[in-house]
Structure formats: structure tokens, C-alpha cells
Amino acid sequence: MELSVVILNYKVPHYLMLCLESVSKAIKNMKAEIIVIDNNSEDESLALTHHHFPEVKTIANKENAGFSKANNLAVKQAKGEYLCILNPDTVVAEDCFEKLLKLYKSKKNLGAIGTQLIDGKGYFLPESKRNIPNPKVAFQKLIGQDKDYYNNNLQTHENGKTDVLVGAFMFLKRQDYLTVKGFDEDFFMYGEDIDLSYKLLKNKRDNYYAGNIKTIHFKGESTVKNKQYYDRFFGAMLIFYKKHYNNKLLEYSLKFALGFLKSTASQKKKNQTTETYHEAIIITDQQNNFKGLEKKFNKVYFYTKREISTINLSTLRKKYIIFDMSTMRYMEVIEKIVNWRDIPAKIRIRPEGINFCVGSDSKDEQGEMLSLDL
Incomplete structure (x- = not known):
């Protein structure tokens, strides 16, 4: 089998249906499978999947196992030579995977490939291509200075190497995923894609950004920087730095920064668009x-x-x-x-x-x- 598309779902049944239809059309001429693993959504996600896409393999977790653990569980059942780790709130083009396979086979020592992600209005999402977030860069990102967090050496529509890809879309060989032991399950949310990208780099693989392939990523969850956000983001960074840097002074500095930012964090959510179109x-x-x-x-x-x-x-x-x-x-x-x-x-x-x-x-x-x- 050429490809296994792994989709981790959590409480987005309608987006999931759109994603599954786009993926089904994109693998039409390939030997491929789709695996949906649901993190105990307790909604109609799996019922809709069984009804509209009976050919899709489903896994129902009895708890919210987090991003890393759930994806690793699904990959254990995957049979494809290649993997695509995909968010349920994404939409792919019909030629997406065929282009990625061709690109992968044309390069040497590739790790993972990511595509140009756009939001539901068509605007580019800069997390599509990122740098390794050293502590200074991570702190700057949290206070709104993110020019060094993203890879601005590559233009939006260019193809080229990039250190870090986003977990919403990662295309790679299943054997490479297994060699670096997949996503680190110490990460529950945030950071696991940075860690996987970094492990591939350490394994002498080049991560690659395909700017000529566009994918919609709706990003339905609000990214307001409240205390919970800081806990999760800094928690992920602490795991990453302790694992790859092992620097106590760095750990204490990050904890101090976390305390400061949490104390000043707003609990107010961004206003959503209320204008009604008739x-x-x-x-x-x-x-x-x-x-x-x-x-x-x-x-x-x-x-x-x-x-x-x-x-x-x-x-x-x-x-x-x-x-x-x-x-x-x-x-x-x-x-x-x-x-x-x-x-x-x-x-x-x-x-x-x-x-x-x-x-x-x-x-x-x-x-x-x-x-x-x-």
C-alpha cells in the first residue's frame, strides 16, 4: 500500500466530513487507506463517518488521549509506505498526494513534507514553515514578536527546506516516523510537531515546505492567549528544552517567564464576527x-x-x-x-x-x- 492518511478527530464532525470527502477524492487513483481515530468526542463524528464513508477505518478512544498518543496508536495500524498526519479541519486538493509522492521521490534524504496552509478566507498561515524555537524565539513569540519563529527565508509560494512543520499536515515515510519513535507522548498539546521535526533533522533528514501545494486549515479553535494557552505552550516548550537542551538555568528562566505572562494574561476571548449577511x-x-x-x-x-x-x-x-x-x-x-x-x-x-x-x-x-x- 502506498499511503495511509491518519486523521485525529476531536469534536469537529462537520469539518471531518468535508476533510474525508476531499481526502477520498485525492486518493482515488492510489493504493491508500484512511484511518480516523477519535479522541472520545462523544458526538456524531464516528456515526457520520460510518454512514458516509464506510470504507474508512475508525478507532474509538475511550478518553481524550491527546495528539501524540492518539496518532501513534493509529500509525500502529497503518499499512502504507508513506504517512500523512492530517487534521480533521483541513481540505486537500485532488492532486495533493500524487504531487507529494512525486516530490518526495525526486529528493534525497527527505524527512517530512508540509504544504502551504491557508485559512478559510484564503490567507496564508505562517506556521506552515517554522524555525527551531530557541528559548529567546519562543518568548518573543508569546509576546507577539514572531518574525524569528517563522521561516521567512522562504517565500509563501516557494519550495524549500525548513526546520519545523506543523502537525496539521505532515507527509513522510512510515519507516522514518517509526525510526524516530513517532510523536513524543510527553506532549499532550503543542510542541509535538516541533519535536518530531527536530528528531527527523537529528536523524539526518531534511524537512521540506511545498509552497506550490495549498491546503485549507480552518483552525476552528480560538488561539486567544489566556492562562490555559500559556500553560500548554510553555509546558510543551519545557518538555522540548529539557529533552534536547538539558539546561537547568534555561528551565528556571522559562518558568519565571511563564509566571509573569500568566499573571498578565487576559481571559477575554476575541470578538467573533457578528455581522449577518442575508x-x-x-x-x-x-x-x-x-x-x-x-x-x-x-x-x-x-x-x-x-x-x-x-x-x-x-x-x-x-x-x-x-x-x-x-x-x-x-x-x-x-x-x-x-x-x-x-x-x-x-x-x-x-x-x-x-x-x-x-x-x-x-x-x-x-x-x-x-x-x-x-
Whole structure:
């Protein structure tokens, strides 16, 4: 088997359906498998998976085992020569994995490959390519000075080596994953992808950023810097530094910094967008699929896929834009989202054959699900 796509899910059933559909289309011409491991979501995630994607292998944890442990459990059941560790709130293009395989085979001594991640509005996510976070860089990141945390030597659309990739999307050989013993299970949340990237580098592998391949990463969880965030981020950094640096003075310095930042941390969450849009543009060749949605808007405009080029961009303002994936290809939708990113509109995607659409308007906000039911 060529590829095993491992998706760790936790309480994002609707995003998971969109992710699974995009991955299913991307492995259509490959010998590949999809493994979903659920961290005790206690929602409809696995029921929806079994119903809409019966071919997907599922693992149901009885507790929230964290990112590292859950992924390691799933990889133990993987059979592919290659692995893709993938978040459930991602969307891949149809040619994503074929391009990655070709790229991997064209290079020597590769470790993991990551793609250009964009948010639900089409804006680049800088964590796609990062540097090793020494203590000074980690502290600067937490106080909002992050230019040294990210790899700015590579342009967004370039391909090239980078020290650290993000755990939302990591493509590598399964044997390399096993050789470095996968994700360190001392990390529950944050830091495990830094550690894995660093272990691959120490094993004389080069991590690589593929800027010519775009992947949507909705990032539904808020990243507000409250006390819990500092606990988790600094906790992860402490594990990383104790493991790879073993410096007591450094450990004490970080603990002091953590105490200071926690004492000044705001518990207030960022305001989410509250503006309501009352009109929608739906791109589909099957209008009957959206009868239920028509009831939710004052006005709905339908365009077929062929008519997209005729849309006046000014008419997209202050509207929902809904892509029907029974009509569109994911690579087309990803490009449209990027091209239309500066237009004030809410972009949503409807997985083929599923009665809802999902999307997100900011990397710092919760996403939205719109039901198509009457």
C-alpha cells in the first residue's frame, strides 16, 4: 500500500466530513487507506463517518488521549509506505498526494513534507514553515514578536527546506516516523510537531515546505492567549528544552517567564464576527440540493460552474458564497478562496451528498455549519 492518511478527530464532525470527502477524492487513483481515530468526542463524528464513508477505518478512544498518543496508536495500524498526519479541519486538493509522492521521490534524504496552509478566507498561515524555537524565539513569540519563529527565508509560494512543520499536515515515510519513535507522548498539546521535526533533522533528514501545494486549515479553535494557552505552550516548550537542551538555568528562566505572562494574561476571548449577511450565491449544477438553504436567506443567486467567470466580483460583497462539491473540484475551490480572499464574504463548502456546508471566516474564530434541511 502506498499511503495511509491518519486523521485525529476531536469534536469537529462537520469539518471531518468535508476533510474525508476531499481526502477520498485525492486518493482515488492510489493504493491508500484512511484511518480516523477519535479522541472520545462523544458526538456524531464516528456515526457520520460510518454512514458516509464506510470504507474508512475508525478507532474509538475511550478518553481524550491527546495528539501524540492518539496518532501513534493509529500509525500502529497503518499499512502504507508513506504517512500523512492530517487534521480533521483541513481540505486537500485532488492532486495533493500524487504531487507529494512525486516530490518526495525526486529528493534525497527527505524527512517530512508540509504544504502551504491557508485559512478559510484564503490567507496564508505562517506556521506552515517554522524555525527551531530557541528559548529567546519562543518568548518573543508569546509576546507577539514572531518574525524569528517563522521561516521567512522562504517565500509563501516557494519550495524549500525548513526546520519545523506543523502537525496539521505532515507527509513522510512510515519507516522514518517509526525510526524516530513517532510523536513524543510527553506532549499532550503543542510542541509535538516541533519535536518530531527536530528528531527527523537529528536523524539526518531534511524537512521540506511545498509552497506550490495549498491546503485549507480552518483552525476552528480560538488561539486567544489566556492562562490555559500559556500553560500548554510553555509546558510543551519545557518538555522540548529539557529533552534536547538539558539546561537547568534555561528551565528556571522559562518558568519565571511563564509566571509573569500568566499573571498578565487576559481571559477575554476575541470578538467573533457578528455581522449577518442575508444573501447567498450558490455555485452548483443541482439547485434542488439547496431548497432548504433558500429559506434561510432573503435572496439566493444560483450560478453553474461554467458561469463562475461571468460573476462580477463586486456582487460577491456581503454575501455567502457556497460551493457545491458535486459540481466543483477541491483544487478549483481552493484557488477561488485565495483569489477572493479580500472580498468581504462568507465562503462555505458543501461536501458532495451531505446536507450541510461548513466554513470559517478567520483563523481565530469558530467556524460555522449551515444545514440544508428544510
